[in-house]
Amino acid sequence: MNRYVFTAIAVMAVVTYLIRMLPLTLMRRKIKSVFLRSVLAYVPYAVLTAMTVPFILYSTASPISAALGLAAALVLSLREQSLITVALGASAVVFLAEFFV
């Protein structure tokens, strides 16, 4: 590992850490604005959906197996199964589906 690679890794690590660390350590008081509190409450669901849709369709060897896996995940999560059940259930459906597609 040369000096450039090491410095580059250090730059990446420091920038990433500061982004994560500053709000959690500096924001010690509750935000009073109902609007801002609402925005922050919705952020996780917006972020997760934006990362899932439409990218879940490209997460396996074919969009067809991925769509079947997504369907399995939807059914299992509507029945309020645990995270690992949903994740592995979707994986199992993809695994089986890819014998046929």
Place this chain on the structure above:
Amino acid sequence: MSEEKTGAAADFAEGLRGGIPIALGYLSVSFAYGIMAQTGGLDLFSTVLISMTNLTSAGQLAGTQLIFDAASYMEIAVTTFVINLRYMLMSLSLSQRVDEKMTLWQRLLVSFGITDEIFAVSYQRKRPPNAIYMFGLILLPYIGWALGTFLGSAAGYIMPERVRSALGIAIYGMFVAIVVPVCKRDKACLFVAVLAGAVSCCLKYIPLFSATPQGWAIIICAVSASVIGALLFPIDDKEGEGER
């Protein structure tokens, strides 16, 4: 005293359990990352070091590609910043949610482990996440992330292709499992999620927007959907007032 101990152990165990599916998902993603970095010519030590110091998929992938291009430190810093800016939103959300007794040192440690998945799982916990719970939650995904990178870089294709493909959906399955039950109960949340998904599809499929870097795309989706959701359906919970 002993009760407190049981509480801490239970919190830690609850965190560990929450981390299992994340760790499994990370194992396959970081495995793919390890292969990619090794193929590009990055040595095993550097590759694992990146995973152990960054703990982020999109951010470190982009950073690694920039290292291959011998990009300037400034370009690496700005790209990392933009792609990882969403962690600032998550860290801010989490600052409103965590146990207020969390000390500065605990916050400094916990911040390191804020990823999309760890954030999501901690956020859906019914009680405010405390430091012990967060440490438990972060531990296995961190090991999975480092281990997967090591295996990917060192050993090439260990998992059969079919298994890798099937595990590729695991992380997304988890996201679905987090968002769907909440949307089932809460129509406002359903609205926000549908809106975020629609904006995300627009950014991906409309040619004019499809060059939007992934880091920006996630921020645009998250901020637009959350702001519109907050304007239409403000959450007026009493919790905030009591804790002023």
